[in-house]
Amino acid sequence: MLRFLLRRSSGAILILVLISAFTFFMFFAIPQDPAMLACGKNCSPDALAIIHKNLGLDKPVLVQYWNYMYGIFAGRNFDVGHCSAPCFGVSFNNQQMVWDTIKDRFPLTLSLTAGGLIVFLTGGLSAGLIAAAKRGTWLDKVFSGVSLVMSSFQIYFLGPVVLGIFVYSTGWLSKPKYVPFTEDLAKWFMGLLIPWLVMATIFTANYTRIARSSMIEQLQEEHVRAARAKGMGARYVFMRYAWRGSLIPIATLVGMDIAALLGGGMVTELVFSLNGIGRLARDSVVDKDLPTLMGVMLISAAFILIMNVLVDALYAVIDPRVRLA
């Protein structure tokens, strides 16, 4: 296991370096000049040159890249002060340390992910299991039908509709707003309830479908029939033999979803006017804010890689064939 983790994490670091290089050099490959945003009126080539120097953009791209990567491990000094490792630089846009901004935005994204995950996993998996167990009955048809409809919804459609009905028109629920749960648990919960539910609506459908289909697939496996032939009860076989096999595709999906959500549920955050990693990512692109963009890219990529390793480790826990191979 240790060797597995070591091997995987060294690979992950290599991938992160590649991603960072790709992002960095792509940024300079597209014809855009972040200095233009800080150049005000009467922007002349001279004025631009000063801004280039301020932002460190006057140095060769390779040197800039090296400085950036060096800063992540060793920290750097900026006009606005020392940026200690892990230093993702100082935003071109607002002179803030990128790492501080990310740390500030992350709790919202984490809350959104964790809450949404709980709602859509419980909802999706139980609906999927029930549908699989009652395959062919009206219950199954209702669940499958509803999940098909729900999965074709999009957050940017459903979000405003829910806001329109429950917030603007009736005022039954308050507008989504993030309050740290360390500050006020009830406000945290109420503030994120709508995003969770809307997010869950769409994700639940995916989990219902995948749980149902993989359970049905597993139930047709010979070993499930063999277990029944041994006299094991239907429920026991369902929950032990079939469920165990269904965990692999579900774990894969959960892993990808968690990584994607931690990297920023951009649409959710934009629709509900929440300030998380997703919003930060979008802003960094709009603002041509390379350090922030790099920070967000690397964090998101790291989540994807970490989740990949975790999911692989989970595979080994679920399936002994993977463990020993």
Place this chain on the structure above:
Amino acid sequence: MTTLTQTEDAKAPTGSDAFLSVRDLRVQFSTEDGIVKAVDGLSFDLERGKTLGIVGESGSGKSVTNLSILGLHNRKATSVEGSMMLDGQELNGASERDLEQLRGNKMAMIFQDSLTALSPYYTVGRQISEPFRKHTGASKGESRARAIEMLGKVGIPDPKNRVDDYPHQFSGGMRQRAMIAMSLVCNPELLIADEPTTALDVTVQAQILDLLKDLQQEFGSAIIMITHDLGVVANMADDLLVMYAGRAVERGSVREVLKAGQHPYTWGLLGSMPRLSADVNEPLRPIPGSPPSLLNPPSGCAFHPRCEFPSLVAGDGKCSTLRPELPTGRAAACHLTAEQKQQVFIETIQPRLV
């Protein structure tokens, strides 16, 4: 050729004193395209300690029959009619609970492919001991000891250590042995073996068959051996049932059926079986055509479209209009007269088998 005419004491349905007695079993699935008559009026008996071979092509209803006995058919989509008496207890219509008590305990099944029939997620030991715990109420330790004992019995070396292995750590033959151990762990009185050796190579096949025979002697179980391999049947079975399109077409002792088959389909099976003694240049003779659709089986004798001899039958097109019944005892469901059958077998079929 006196043996050909000699009638042995065929284990045909004669009474209900047999350990397993199946009467007029009809299994139908409803599908989107219509009703599939997977088994259509099947009857047979099996005594303790005996082995019944069931042969036939895929889709002939062999496996469905056995799943129905175990009650493992899909209940919602399948209708099962007729009677299946196991040791005096009616299985058709028995509650799921009662069936669960019987499965793995009084009746057990060996599956064709141990790779798919054993769960990859649990150890061999756990899978063997699971039914033992359930049916005997044994403790964890006792059932583990039982699993080790069973692994030893089926010839797994070092069972104490191998008990904690996962199925994929076993070779194919060992896995099959483990599965046999799993089936036999509660000393079942009825063992249904569905192509138990098909997935194995020939040497291992022989070992497994020997093992089954030994175990049968030890436990006195009745065995239903489903196979399409006549060689396996010749080795293992006492009686033989030949199935075609959901119906039994010939019944008799192994010796009778193999040495003096009475049904053109049986002849076809015999002719398509490779023999070591045969000339290498002699081609096999597969039965022409393909198994019929059970959605829409041929009229009359289901075999008539593939049969070589309908022209011998008296009466114009009788084979395609009238379905021949299978009489009790040593018999074949065919419109040919007994003399014709004997004559065709001696003159046409036997030369092919040499």
Place this chain on the structure above:
Amino acid sequence: MSIIRSRTAQVAVVAATAGALALTGCSSNSNSNAKEKTKTKQDAASQAKAVVFGDAAASTGPAAAVAGARSGGTATVYQEDDFSHLDPGQIYVSDGGLLSKLLFRGLTTYKEDAKGNQTVVGDVATDSGKMSDGGKTWTYTLKSGVKDETGHEINSADIRHSIERLYAPFITDGPVYIQQWLSGGGTAYRKAYAGPFKGNKHLPDSVLATPDDKTVVFHFKDAQPDLPQALAMAGYSIVPEKTDTQAKYDTKPVAIGPYKIAEYKSGKSLKIVRNTNWDEKTDATRHAYVDGFNIEYNHDKDDQTKTILADRGEAKNAIMFTGQVATNELKDVVQDPAAMKRTVQGYAPYVWQLNFNMDRVKDKRVRDAIALAMPSTAVYKADGGAYGGEPASSLLSPTTPGFDASIDPFNRGKKPNGDIAAAKKLIDEAGAKGMKLVYAYANTPVRQQQAVLIADALNKIGLDIQKKEIDSATWYEQMGKVKNGLDLYMTGWGQDWPSGNTVIPPSFDGTQIQDGSSNYSHTNDAHVNSEILRIQKITDAAAAAKEWAKLSQYITEKINPAAPIYYTKVFQIAGSNVGGLRYSTVTSYTDVTQIFLKK
């Protein structure tokens, strides 16, 4: 207001021009509509008056009380984007200008009356400034008792520092007028002086002198009659010397105004609370009725409008800073009389004009034809509607002193949607039928829609228009290139203060043509160039206003380098509990210094 360069500023303009549905077809509303419009016309008239320079009496606090106002409560502000800067030296655009009204003070500021008449008064200074030497020397005396949030009393050294720090390399985004007036145009001022942080050097007394603690003297090379207005810009707010943290100041500035920063979460929220060291007796213009403002970012204009219109919870106390009533909700707002009472509207200082590349479109008859053909009504409606703009007849905005609605060379009054017949005639006269012209536009939905309208109209008069779409992110950069290879392109410009001086020279001074310049049409006319120099020296604001207007008329009628298309208007809504709502001509949004919470 500057040309729109940064994201926030772009948003501001998009918001300013995104406006409204056309309501003219709606008979039940047409009467009240007409009234509304008349009202704004009157407002514009006062907006266009020359600014008055106030004396000591006008500059003395406290400001006249707002009727019915009470103190207390926290206002909510819904805002789409974070402010680009908090360092006042970097603030140029309108949203920052709004915030700086609350946080910072300069030597001068504007005092507005209820009609929108503006007076430049002393803010930290005792009056709007004493001019001598024909406008080359300006002397300011500081009020007593003006303190920053730390309790430090503002002195002349702080004023000197506030100007000097603008020469430092980290200040790049703010206005450069005064630096250039003091030390040389372009970026020459930066070569003359590198700021106070390197070697503790100061500007020489011959440029900027502080003879005593309370006196500051500016010495310019040329007459700078607009200085009091330039000093009122947010970018020239005071940064106390001792607490200046240089580059870091942008995240944590020191307040002198009625409010100070309590908590700033970049890109997320900004909480400002009372600055207890602010004394209303020293302040002639600001009120601080509410205890503070909670500014939340990441609310787009749809969100802002819906939330404020729904008027629930904290939204009752909410105002917009640079947001506007969103087009989608416009109908809900204007058809609800109760909601209309919560709105403010007025002219924004932007004029959208179709620039001709004078290097390429050389025949004036062609330019005139194009100007005549402009479908102004359709174009501004694509960007909003009756509440989002108005057809423009002049390059000066209705908010610019000297603006004269009667000057209408392109017949916008009678044919606001284009005079195709007249234009066609001119094209035929010029023999330009079938002439190929490249029309460039940014790839945003509004500009794309407008491009269709404009290209259609120009094809109708016999031109062959090639549409060229340009990435909106690089739009102004591309337009700013001298050799941009384009013929026609629409840009927006707004005054930096109410004077033609901040409109005509930046757009039409031929001596300033270079890459990145805002003379997008590349106008280089000897008469214009010399007039600019002449008018800039006129020290009487009213006289100057007349001259700028005359020059503007000359440019339009004799050169026509840019066809005026539409003026932009602002339409905002506030929560029902917000009192003291009025439109501020200075900031061109809701006047944040006047508001209070009713309960």
